[in-house]
Amino acid sequence: MRGMPNPFPHPVMTITAQIAEGEVVGKCADGYRVNYPIIGGHFSGPLLRGEVLPGGADWFLLRQDGVGDLDARYQLRTDDGVLINIHNIGLLTLTARGRELEALGVWPIPEAEYSCTCTPRFQVAEGPLGWLTQHAFFGQVHYPTTSEVLIHCYSLAALSTDENNVNP
Numbered sequence: 001m002r003g004m005p006n007p008f009p010h011p012v013m014t015i016t017a018q019i020a021e022g023e024v025v026g027k028c029a030d031g032y033r034v035n036y037p038i039i040g041g042h043f044s045g046p047l048l049r050g051e052v053l054p055g056g057a058d059w060f061l062l063r064q065d066g067v068g069d070l071d072a073r074y075q076l077r078t079d080d081g082v083l084i085n086i087h088n089i090g091l092l093t094l095t096a097r098g099r100e101l102e103a104l105g106v107w108p109i110p111e112a113e114y115s116c117t118c119t120p121r122f123q124v125a126e127g128p129l130g131w132l133t134q135h136a137f138f139g140q141v142h143y144p145t146t147s148e149v150l151i152h153c154y155s156l157a158a159l160s161t162d163e164n165n166v167n168p
């Protein structure tokens with residue numbers, strides 16, 4: 001029997017999304033809902049770069065147990081004009097101190113006071129970027145300012161621009 005392999009994350013891109021002030025829906029049956037419109041930004045990585053298009057949003061839910069559910073849908077456009085749809089779900093977990101700071105209205109809170117991970121899924125037309133639909137991705141999310149979100153996206157498989165060899 002083989003042992004469990006140690007996967008190695010391969011950087012795919014960093015997304016810097018600009019967000020507008022949250023639109024508070026309020027207390028709902030499943031928690032407290034705030035929608036954060038995505039108003040622009042940019043992304044770059046070893047194989048692609050471009051802009052975050054305005055028009056999407058993160059439909060954030062603060063659950064009863066204090067964990068935040070991220071549910072963002074938005075669109076990217078590469079520098080050569082290829083449109084990429086992205087659906088990014090994730091979890092935001094605060095430390096006890098992080099919850100205290102957030103309750104006091106402090107945001108962003110120090111990175112040591114939270115963990116935020118996500119699983120982006122991409123939709124793109126067949127062609128050179130089709131590999132985005134053939135791998136599983138994960139991301140680490142950071143909140144440097146009240147109006148900016150950084151998402152470092154990784155694949156556990158090495159990527160190639162060769163459409164016939166997506167797992168070199």
